[in-house]
Every structure is written in structure tokens, then in C-alpha cells.
Amino acid sequence: MIQLTILGCHSATPRENKHTTSQLLEVKGHLFLIDCGEGTQIQLRKTKVKFSRIQHIFISHLHGDHFYGLIGLISTFRLLGRTSPLTIYGPIGIKEIITLQLKHAKSWTNYPLLFHELSSKTSEVIFEDKSIRIETLPLDHRIYTNGFLFSTVTTKRKINANKLTPFNLKPFQFQQLQEGESIILDDGKVLENEVYTIDPEGLKRYAYCSDTAYFEPLIPLIKEVDLLYHESTFLEINSELAKKTKHSTALQAATIANKAMVKKLILGHFSNRYPDKKIFIEEASKVYENVILAEDLKTFSI
Numbered sequence: 656m657i658q659l660t661i662l663g664c665h666s667a668t669p670r671e672n673k674h675t676t677s678q679l680l681e682v683k684g685h686l687f688l689i690d691c692g693e694g695t696q697i698q699l700r701k702t703k704v705k706f707s708r709i710q711h712i713f714i715s716h717l718h719g720d721h722f723y724g725l726i727g728l729i730s731t732f733r734l735l736g737r738t739s740p741l742t743i744y745g746p747i748g749i750k751e752i753i754t755l756q757l758k759h760a761k762s763w764t765n766y767p768l769l770f771h772e773l774s775s776k777t778s779e780v781i782f783e784d785k786s787i788r789i790e791t792l793p794l795d796h797r798i799y800t801n802g803f804l805f806s807t808v809t810t811k812r813k814i815n816a817n818k819l820t821p822f823n824l825k826p827f828q829f830q831q832l833q834e835g836e837s838i839i840l841d842d843g844k845v846l847e848n849e850v851y852t853i854d855p856e857g858l859k860r861y862a863y864c865s866d867t868a869y870f871e872p873l874i875p876l877i878k879e880v881d882l883l884y885h886e887s888t889f890l891e892i893n894s895e896l897a898k899k900t901k902h903s904t905a906l907q908a909a910t911i912a913n914k915a916m917v918k919k920l921i922l923g924h925f926s927n928r929y930p931d932k933k934i935f936i937e938e939a940s941k942v943y944e945n946v947i948l949a950e951d952l953k954t955f956s957i
């Protein structure tokens with residue numbers, strides 16, 4: 656299961672009860688932080704997560720509403736006595752910015768602070784282990800920006816324990832079943848794989864896309880994902896402004912969701928100029944049905 660918690664979903668400046676972009680994603684024991692707008696650590700406190708569980712932070716781009724909370728969080732980790740490594744993935748330049756702040760404050764971290772700087776204009780795998788793969792989603796914004804695609808991975812079939820009770824299998828035989836093979840017992844009986852195992856848990860995919868203009872090259876990369884978060888800073892009434900600032904309207908975000916045939920769309924990164932958020936849903940629903948609005952501290956499960 657993938658669990659997404661929106662920490663902030665508003666653009667530009669933080670305000671009372673409106674937080675800039677950050678998300679917490681829990682996948683198979685990992686706790687990933689995506690973007691880190693100002694005030695993210697206060698929002699994190701409200702979720703009650705243990706800070707030390709966050710070992711990877713993904714920064715989409717270097718506009719303040721996506722990373723001005725990072726230096727504060729890095730500093731808090733140090734004050735909390737963190738010892739485990741922290742890896743930050745973000746655009747080239749992020750290492751220089753952060754280390755300059757630490758240098759002049761004479762506040763080097765007492766835990767390993769690692770940077771994985773990004774500069775590729777095509778999608779690349781930036782993290783992979785036996786349960787999850789993370790790829791970049793290059794976007795079209797005023798500065799170099801990536802979204803991120805999180806995919807669970809599994810190759811092993813599930814053992815149907817009930818059916819195997821009568822047999823006294825050895826560990827290597829369980830392994831063979833998990834790998835999709837049928838096995839032959841000492842007495843010659845064949846245990847067919849499809850009878851004694853169950854399909855692996857369905858693979859889940861979450862795509863995070865903020866900030867970006869309407870960008871069709873994104874579509875094949877996010878085809879049929881379970882959940883898409885796509886920015887919709889503006890409504891169509893301000894489409895000229897969206898074009899100028901390289902942001903999307905609700906209609907454009909929904910058009911991407913529709914063309915990519917995603918299963919569910921969350922709209923976010925709202926401009927503060929619209930008091931009534933219901934219009935975002937009305938506008939998006941014209942081209943894509945399964946759409947919901949992000950809200951600070953709202954949780955979604957896949």
C-alpha cells in the first residue's frame with residue numbers, strides 16, 4: 656500500500672492555515688518527503704511521524720515554495736541528534752545552496768548529508784531497491800523542474816500457506832514456488848505453481864507533478880498510474896497568466912489525466928486568488944471525472 660499525506664498544497668507564500676508544497680509518502684516501510692516548502696517541519700509535527708524515519712527527500716525545483724523549509728528541517732534533524740544518513744535529490748545547485756548556509760552558520764550536520772543532484776532532461780531512475788523504484792518526470796516550468804514517479808516493484812509470488820500445510824517443504828522449495836516454479840516432491844508428486852501460490856500484490860504507482868505548464872511529453876511516462884497529483888495553480892479564466900508563469904489550469908491538469916488514463920487525479924498548488932476551490936473540480940470534471948482536491952494534512956491511500 657502507498658499512503659500519501661499532503662502537508663501543504665498552496666502556491667507562492669505560506670499563510671495562516673495555507674501551507675506551501677510538501678508531501679509525505681509512505682511506501683513499504685519507507686517514508687519519503689517530496690518537496691519541502693517553508694513550515695514543512697511544523698506540518699510534519701502534526702502528523703506525529705518520527706523525524707528520523709525520513710531518509711530521502713525529493714525536491715522538484717528551486718522555487719522557494721518548494722524548498723525554503725529544507726534548511727530548517729536539516730537543522731532540526733541535527734538538534735534532534737540524528738545519526739542516520741539523509742539523502743537529498745534535487746536540481747543541480749541544491750548542494751551549494753545548503754552547504755553555504757551550513758558553512759556560514761558553522762553548523763555542519765553530525766549525520767551524513769548526501770546530495771544526489773539532477774540535471775537530466777529525460778526521465779531517469781534515481782532510487783531503486785527490492786520494493787520500490789523512483790524515477791524523475793521532467794516538467795516544463797520557468798526553471799529546471801522534475802516531478803517524481805513512485806512505483807512498487809515485486810517479482811515474488813505469494814505462498815498459499817493453507818494449501819501447503821500437508822506438505823513438509825524445505826526453505827528452497829518455498830523459494831522456488833515464490834519464483835514461479837512448480838516443484839516435484841520426493842514421492843514424485845508435482846505441486847503446480849498456480850495451485851499453491853497467489854498472484855503478487857498489485858503494483859501501485861503514484862506520480863507527483865508540480866510545477867509545470869501543460870506538457871504532453873509527460874503523458875506516456877504516467878500512463879495509467881493509480882494516482883496523479885498534478886498542479887493546477889490557475890483556472891481557465893487566468894489561462895494567459897498560467898501560460899506566462901508556466902503553470903497549469905485545472906482544465907489542463909484534467910486533460911493530462913484524461914489522456915494518460917490515470918485512475919485518480921488530485922489537484923493542488925492552488926493560487927491564493929481563488930476563495931472558492933469547488934470551481935477547480937467543476938472545471939476539471941468537464942474532461943476527467945475522478946478528480947479531487949488536495950487539502951493540507953489530508954491523507955490518500957492507494
Ligand SMILES: [Zn+2]
Binds near residue numbers: 667676718720721866
Ligand atoms: Zn510552486
Ligand SMILES: [Zn+2]
Binds near residue numbers: 716718796866
Ligand atoms: Zn515553481
